[in-house]
Amino acid sequence: MAKNIDRVRNIGISAHIDSGKTTLTERMLFYTKRIHAMHDVKGKDGIGATMDSMELERERGITIASAATFCEWDGYEINLIDTPGHVDFTVEVERSLRVLDGAVLVLCSVGGVQSQSITVDQQMKRYRVPRIAFINKLDRSGANPFRVIDQLRSKLGHNAVAMQIPLGLESEFEGIIDLVGMKAIRFGGANGEDMLVDDIPPDMMNEVSARREELVEAASLFSDELTEAILNEEHISEDLLLAAIRAGTLQREITPVFMGSAYKNKGVQPLLNGITALLPGPRDITTDALDRDNAEAPVRLESDPEKPVVALAFKLEDGPYGQLTYIRVYQGTLAKGTTLMNVRTGKKFKVGRLVRMHADQMEDIDGLSAGYIGALFGIDCASGDTFTSPELNVSMTSMYVPNPVISLSITPKDSRSQVALSKALNRFTKEDPTFKTRVDEETNETIIEGMGELHLEVYVERMRREYNADVDTGTPRVAYRETITRRADFNYTHRKQTGGAGQYGRVAGYLEPAHEDDFEFINEITGGAIPTQFIPACEKGFHECMKKGPKMEFPVTGVRVVINDGQSHSVDSSEMAFQAAARGAFREAYVKAGPVIHEPIMKVVVETPTEFQGAAMGLLNQRRGMIVGAQDEGVMCVIEAQVPLAEMFGFSTVLRSSTQGQAQFTMEFLHYRQVPQSIAETLATEAAKRKKAAV
Amino acid sequence: MIIQNLTTTHPFRRIEKNGALLPPGGLGAVLSPAGVGKTAFVVQVAIDAMIREEYVLHVSLGDSIDKITLWYGELFQNLARHHDLEQSDDAWRNILLRRFIMTFKVAAFSIPVLEERIADLVGQNIFKPSILIIDGLNFDEDQSPRARELKDLAARRKLSIWVTGNVHREDTRDPDGIPSPFVSSAPFFDAILELEPGDSGIAVTTLRGFAGGTDDTRLRLDPATMLIQA
Numbered sequence: 057m058a059k060n061i062d063r064v065r066n067i068g069i070s071a072h073i074d075s076g077k078t079t080l081t082e083r084m085l086f087y088t089k090r091i092h093a094m095h096d097v098k099g100k101d102g103i104g105a106t107m108d109s110m111e112l113e114r115e116r117g118i119t120i121a122s123a124a125t126f127c128e129w130d131g132y133e134i135n136l137i138d139t140p141g142h143v144d145f146t147v148e149v150e151r152s153l154r155v156l157d158g159a160v161l162v163l164c165s166v167g168g169v170q171s172q173s174i175t176v177d178q179q180m181k182r183y184r185v186p187r188i189a190f191i192n193k194l195d196r197s198g199a200n201p202f203r204v205i206d207q208l209r210s211k212l213g214h215n216a217v218a219m220q221i222p223l224g225l226e227s228e229f230e231g232i233i234d235l236v237g238m239k240a241i242r243f244g245g246a247n248g249e250d251m252l253v254d255d256i257p258p259d260m261m262n263e264v265s266a267r268r269e270e271l272v273e274a275a276s277l278f279s280d281e282l283t284e285a286i287l288n289e290e291h292i293s294e295d296l297l298l299a300a301i302r303a304g305t306l307q308r309e310i311t312p313v314f315m316g317s318a319y320k321n322k323g324v325q326p327l328l329n330g331i332t333a334l335l336p337g338p339r340d341i342t343t344d345a346l347d348r349d350n351a352e353a354p355v356r357l358e359s360d361p362e363k364p365v366v367a368l369a370f371k372l373e374d375g376p377y378g379q380l381t382y383i384r385v386y387q388g389t390l391a392k393g394t395t396l397m398n399v400r401t402g403k404k405f406k407v408g409r410l411v412r413m414h415a416d417q418m419e420d421i422d423g424l425s426a427g428y429i430g431a432l433f434g435i436d437c438a439s440g441d442t443f444t445s446p447e448l449n450v451s452m453t454s455m456y457v458p459n460p461v462i463s464l465s466i467t468p469k470d471s472r473s474q475v476a477l478s479k480a481l482n483r484f485t486k487e488d489p490t491f492k493t494r495v496d497e498e499t500n501e502t503i504i505e506g507m508g509e510l511h512l513e514v515y516v517e518r519m520r521r522e523y524n525a526d527v528d529t530g531t532p533r534v535a536y537r538e539t540i541t542r543r544a545d546f547n548y549t550h551r552k553q554t555g556g557a558g559q560y561g562r563v564a565g566y567l568e569p570a571h572e573d574d575f576e577f578i579n580e581i582t583g584g585a586i587p588t589q590f591i592p593a594c595e596k597g598f599h600e601c602m603k604k605g606p607k608m609e610f611p612v613t614g615v616r617v618v619i620n621d622g623q624s625h626s627v628d629s630s631e632m633a634f635q636a637a638a639r640g641a642f643r644e645a646y647v648k649a650g651p652v653i654h655e656p657i658m659k660v661v662v663e664t665p666t667e668f669q670g671a672a673m674g675l676l677n678q679r680r681g682m683i684v685g686a687q688d689e690g691v692m693c694v695i696e697a698q699v700p701l702a703e704m705f706g707f708s709t710v711l712r713s714s715t716q717g718q719a720q721f722t723m724e725f726l727h728y729r730q731v732p733q734s735i736a737e738t739l740a741t742e743a744a745k746r747k748k749a750a751v
Numbered sequence: 752m753i754i755q756n757l758t759t760t761h762p763f764r765r766i767e768k769n770g771a772l773l774p775p776g777g778l779g780a781v782l783s784p785a786g787v788g789k790t791a792f793v794v795q796v797a798i799d800a801m802i803r804e805e806y807v808l809h810v811s812l813g814d815s816i817d818k819i820t821l822w823y824g825e826l827f828q829n830l831a832r833h834h835d836l837e838q839s840d841d842a843w844r845n846i847l848l849r850r851f852i853m854t855f856k857v858a859a860f861s862i863p864v865l866e867e868r869i870a871d872l873v874g875q876n877i878f879k880p881s882i883l884i885i886d887g888l889n890f891d892e893d894q895s896p897r898a899r900e901l902k903d904l905a906a907r908r909k910l911s912i913w914v915t916g917n918v919h920r921e922d923t924r925d926p927d928g929i930p931s932p933f934v935s936s937a938p939f940f941d942a943i944l945e946l947e948p949g950d951s952g953i954a955v956t957t958l959r960g961f962a963g964g965t966d967d968t969r970l971r972l973d974p975a976t977m978l979i980q981a
Contacts, residue, residue, distance in 0.1 A: 670871035677877045685809075685816040685852030686868070690859055696816050729844070 061359055061427040062337050066124075066135045066155060066384070068185070070176045071162035076192040080162055080318040081136060087249065087325055088127035088134070124155075124371075124382055124429045126412045126419075132332040135429045151370045151440055151453075153183040155384045155429065158305075158335030160327070161189045165199035165315070169207035174718060177212050178663050178692075182722075186305050186336055189214075190327050191315040194222050195229045201315045211665075213691045214311040217274045219301075219330065220323075221267050222315060223257075232315060232323050233260065235268045236297050241326060248321025274310055275300035302334045338427030343386050345442070345450040348399070355450055361389040361425035364445035365396060368452040369432075372439050372487060380411075381432045383424070386452070388445065391423035399442040399451045409433040439487040458725050460492050460505030461656035461701055464512050465530035467501065476525035477502070484515050491515060501530070508658065508723050509705055534702045535656060536739065537728060538605035539614040540649035543568040548644050549623070550637035560628035561586075561637035563594055565619035567645045575602050576616040586622035586634070593631035594619060597638025606643050607651055608743045617642075653736050654728040656701040661694060662711065664719035669693045671714045679703035680732075698726060702735075752834045754842040758802045762970050762981040763795075766961040772796065773911040773942055775881065778902050779960070782890075782918045782933060783946035788953050789915035791977035792946060793884045794822050796913055798830065800882045801849040808872075808880035810865065811854045812887030819852050829976040851878045857887065862900040869908065883912045890916040890932045898936035918945070928958050946972065955979070 071077035125136045137156055159180055163173060180187055189208060191201045201222060208216035220232040223240055231242035233256055240257065244250040256264055272292060276283045279300035285292050304310030314330050316323015344354040345366055357366055365388035373380045383390075390396070394407045411418045412430050424430040437443075442452045468474040481493045481504070492505040506512045509532055519525040547564040563586065570576045577595045586594065595617075602612045622637075660681065664672045669686060672695055676683055681699035704723065711719050731739065758764075763772055773779045781789050797807040811819050824843075831839035853868060872878040885901075888894060894916075905912045918930035929937045930945075937943065942960030946953050953972035973980050 669868070670875060673871070673877055674875045677875065682848055683851060683877065684820065685854065687816050687854045688856065688859060688864075690856060694816075 061339055061361075061425070063132045063332075064135075064337050064427050065132055065331055065335055066137060066157045066338065066427075066429055067331060067335055068137045068152070068156040068159040069162060070159055070180060071173075075162045075164040075167065075173075076318050077162050080190065080192060080324065083318045083321060083324045084136070084328060085125070085127055086247065087328065088129050124413060124431075126414055126429075129328045130332060133428075134328075134331065137429070151368075153179065153185065154452075155368065155370050156183075156185050157338055157341050158186045158188070158331075160331065161187050161311075163189060163191050163204050163208075164196075165191045165193050165201050165204055166196050168200075168204045169211045174211060174720075177214075178720065181308075184308065186308050187214075187311055188305065188327075188330055188334055189216060189311055189313045190323075191313060192318055194225060194315055194322070195227065195317040195320045197226050199225050199229070201313075205313055208311060208313070210691060213689065215274065215304075215309060216311045216313050217271050217301075218267055218315075219271065219312045220315050220326065221260075221264065223260075229317060229320070229322065232326065233264055234326060235264065235271050236294050236301075238264070238268070243322045243325075248324070251325055271301075272297065275304060278303040278307070278309070298333050305334045306336050306340055345386070345452050348449045348451055352451075357387040357426075359426040360387065363388045363426075364448050365390050365394065365443065366445075366448065366450060366452065367396075367424075367443045369435075369437050369439055369441045369443065372437075372483070373431075374483070378434055379436075381435050381437055382429065383432060383443065384429045385424050385426050387426050389423055389425040390443075395446060396443045397446045397448075398437055399444055399449065400438070401441075404446055405435060407432065408435075437486075438489065440489065458490065458507065459535070460490065461507060461535045461658075461725050462509060462512065462532050463503050463505040463535060464516075464532050465496070465499070465501040466504055466516070467528045467530075469526040469528060473524075473526040476523040477519060477527060480515075480519045480523040480525055484518070505535070507725055508701070510708060510723070532705060536608070536610040536731070537654045538608055538610045538612045538651055539654055540567060540569050540612075540646065540651050542650045544645040544649035546641040546645035547621070548637055548641035550633055550640055552633075553628075557630075558625075558628040559630065559633035559636065560625035561590070561630075561633040562623040563619055563634065563637045563641045564621035565617065565641075567642070567649050568616050568618070569649075570614050570616035573616075574613040575599060578616065578618045580618055580620040581622065585624075586619070587624055587629070590624065590629065590631060590634040591619075593634040594622075594638045597635035598642055600635070601639055601642040601646075605651065606646050608653060608739060609747070610653065612646075613654075653731045653739055655731045655735075657698050657726050657729045658701050658704060658723045659726040660697045660699045660704070660707075660721055660723050662697070662719055662721040663692055663694050664715055665691060666693045668715040668719055669695065672711065672719055675707070675710060675714060679707070700729075700731075701725075752836055754802055754836060754839075754846075757830065757834055757836065758799055761799055762979050763799055765981060766957060766970065768961065771911070772799075772961075773913065775909040775911055776906045777911050777941040778898070778905050778939060779911070779913045779942035779944070780933070780936075780940050781913065781915045781944050781946065782930060782958075783953075784920055785917050787946045787948055788972045788974075788977055789917075789946060790822055790886055791826060791972065792944075792955070792979065793886055793913050793915055794819075794826050795830075795979050797850065797882065797884055798823065798827055798846075801846040804849065805881045806849045806879055807851070807882045807884065808869065808878070809850060809852045810860075810883065810885045811852065812857045812860050812885070814854060814887070816852050816854055819854070823850065826977065829978055833976065833978060851880065857889070862897060862904055866904055866908075880910060883910045885912065885914045888914050888916055890918070890936065893935050895935040895939070898939040902939040928956075948974075952980075 069077055069081055127134050161177060163169060191204050193199060194201060205216045205218060208214045219236060220234055222229060223231045223233055231240065233240050238256060240254045242252040244252050272286065275297055276286055282296055282300045285296065301310060301312055305312060312330060312334055314323065314327045318324055339359045343357045345357055346352040347355045367383045367385045367390055369381045369383050371382040390407060392407055392410055395404055396407060397404050410421050410424060410430055410432060412421050421430060440453050444450060468477045484491050485493055490507045494503050496503050504512055516529055519527055543566055545566045549562040550559060552559040577598060579591050598617045605612045662672045673683055676697045676699060679699050680703050681697040684696045684698060687694040711721060781792050783789050797809055800807050809819060827843055901912055916933060918932060922930040922932060924930055925934050943958040945956045945958055947956060952974050955970040970979055970981060
């Protein structure tokens with residue numbers, strides 16, 4: 057196992073469909089000698105990669121879409137991390153982006169920056185991932201890399217600078233001119249494996265000089281040494297220029313642009329050089345964990361192999377040999393036989409088989425140190441779990457799991473789908489703690505619960521795609537809650553005499569709003585008005601009522617129950633009688649306690665090109681949204697709002713159509729708030745209808 | 752105390768002329784060296800207005816929405832604690848509906864762009880501000896053309912506009928006590944306040960346009976809570 061952490065790169069390749077991500081990844085693995093043959097990936101038009109990566113994998117027997125594929129280039133160890141194809145905000149996406157240190161944004165030289173590139177790029181921006189760009193398909197008719205660079209600037213707001221310019225274009229595309237090394241590079245050999253370095257053709261010198269000047273000027277902002285060299289008109293060395301560009305890249309203030317044609321085997325090796333020279337290594341990125349002994353305060357982790365271990369399980373994969381858990385080590389060294397603790401469960405385990413994934417094989421390794429990515433076999437865990445040395449109590453992700461705010465019933469169409477569905481649910485609940493599943497006691501339906509409509513949609517789609525589960529879904533339902541707003545007294549007697557032993561119990565006291573807890577029970581009975589053995593039965597009776605409010609049948613929260621008087625009968629009182637009395641008391645007091653309905657309010661953040669700012673605000677406003685503010689970021693604008701979840705159904709479609717597909721939004725649960733009177737009345741009518749239908 | 756009482760007894764009432772800190776169409780400035788408390792001051796102008804059911808558009812040049820939200824939250828909490836406010840959470844949620852935050856990068860900000868955004872908000876019936884706060888203008892450069900545009904904007908849209916501006920301790924002063932970087936813009940302003948750190952907190956000096964001069968009208972900022980006090 058290599059130990060030089062500065063020569064490690066954990067990177068993602070992000071691209072939109074048809075920009076050539078699959079072909080580029082495959083070429084990178086070929087040149088790094090991880091696969092030994094290349095096949096053309098031809099679609100109907102005979103050009104470019106149109107086969108999807110899964111088909112490609114099956115055909116080739118390679119695993120380019122595995123969570124992390126290891127390869128080596130020029131003494132550097134590169135982990136290519138699969139960036140999720142879906143851009144919706146889920147915990148899984150967050151984790152994949154979290155383990156990246158840098159990324160390559162692949163763009164098509166003909167299509168340029170399209171709306172999907174915008175979405176992918178914004179996601180990277182949100183996670184502060186330094187990027188370099190690769191403009192692919194320079195051999196295609198209509199290729200224009202400089203137009204794409206302009207679009208990177210105008211549409212994505214990148215300070216994009218060309219590191220190279222093309223030698224010929226379209227059918228005459230031969231290679232590239234490296235503006236740092238000032239050399240022309242052509243690609244020879246059967247598969248472009250030979251880089252033929254030559255002098256720059258004299259007729260291109262003017263253009264090359266102008267472009268290099270732009271590059272040097274942009275880089276000079278990040279290096280005093282370079283600025284000094286420019287002012288003194290000294291020779292600017294390759295190392296000096298690269299160091300300045302790297303500094304700008306790490307600060308995300310500059311986006312170096314490489315170019316080529318992966319399909320024609322041109323420009324891939326210089327891109328690999330760019331990845332190693334410009335993108336950050338693990339030590340260039342700061343990572344914080346949360347100290348569980350100190351209210352989850354952030355603790356800086358150090359990429360020191362000698363420190364206690366902190367590692368994150370970021371992806372689980374079901375394989376023929378059981379569950380493979382991909383991990384990234386952030387601190388310390390994880391070796392075979394080490395005892396670690398799963399912070400979430402508190403369980404200790406010994407590290408067994410440890411592997412590193414290559415494109416076409418798996419390599420057993422003895423240990424993994426800070427900054428490295430590998431996989432563990434046979435560990436029972438969930439995605440997102442943190443493994444640490446037993447003496448530490450830190451977590452890479454917050455242990456706070458919010459309650460779901462939306463639910464959906466799901467029904468398999470046949471028995472085969474039933475099995476697939478249960479496999480899928482088992483897997484997803486392990487992957488994502490905010491995704492929950494249960495069986496409704498009344499309807500016997502399987503209910504899935506999560507943090508938003510899109511969140512559930514992503515999982516339903518994955519059930520279909522990954523597990524072939526043919527399912528019907530019901531209408532999404534918002535998790536409303538009920539609570540009380542004022543104190544109300546109760547004094548209820550439960551009495552039943554139907555032959556044999558009767559039932560008798562009286563409870564008295566009051567309900568009042570509780571702000572800190574969902575349910576609080578206080579026993580203030582003195583003098584044995586209710587015998588001690590029946591007090592737990594009273595508590596149970598009240599607690600049961602919290603599951604379903606008497607009025608709207610939503611769960612009740614925030615209630616303090618105080619009992620201060622009561623009466624029992626020596627023969628007829630029983631636990632059952634006091635439970636029934638408590639239920640009656642709750643019903644009696646609840647209606648007097650000013651019950652109200654609370655609904656989940658979401659923090660919605662819309663990112664849109666500035667010209668659609670007004671339209672996006674209008675949409676939020678129509679949805680009972682309170683717009684907190686708008687952040688103008690040049691070409692893009694970020695609008696922050698608080699909107700009731702009930703109003704957010706179908707928002708993504710409406711937003712897309714109002715903004716030509718260029719806006720996107722994220723949504724997370726913020727808090728519960730009382731619903732306006734008019735909505736409460738509608739909900740009451742619906743509840744009454746449901747009750748009627750159920751009878 | 753109930754929330755409405757917060758404004759009737761607020762120290763701002765002592766420096767008001769004709770029942771308003773700044774009338775519609777008025778342009779006011781809060782000046783001080785960096786880090787003294789301009790943002791805290793204008794946020795309290797905004798909170799006071801929001802409680803009195805006015806709508807405030809807070810424009811910040813350079814800061815994020817989250818940071819500004821924090822300023823508001825913290826100052827309101829301090830205010831609620833200081834005055835033992837009843838049901839302060841509910842009150843806060845209600846008055847928040849009267850605030851809208853906009854942030855711009857300094858280089859991208861211009862009055863025509865701002866007016867376009869305001870027109871959008873008003874036109875779509877999303878938000879109709881009566882008070883506009885602009886925090887973070889740099890008066891080291893000559894801002895007199897911008898001050899003229901702001902004065903016109905205030906008149907056109909019947910807004911009371913507050914801006915904050917950095918001055919320096921070493922700045923020279925004109926005969927009215929206006930710091931030199933601000934002199935060229937000053938003619939467009941109806942009211943000017945200056946914050947000066949001193950031994951007993953941060954003194955609020957009125958340079959123009961407010962009731963002032965007596966002990967009753969002297970305000971200061973408590974450096975611990977940044978609350979305005981008489």
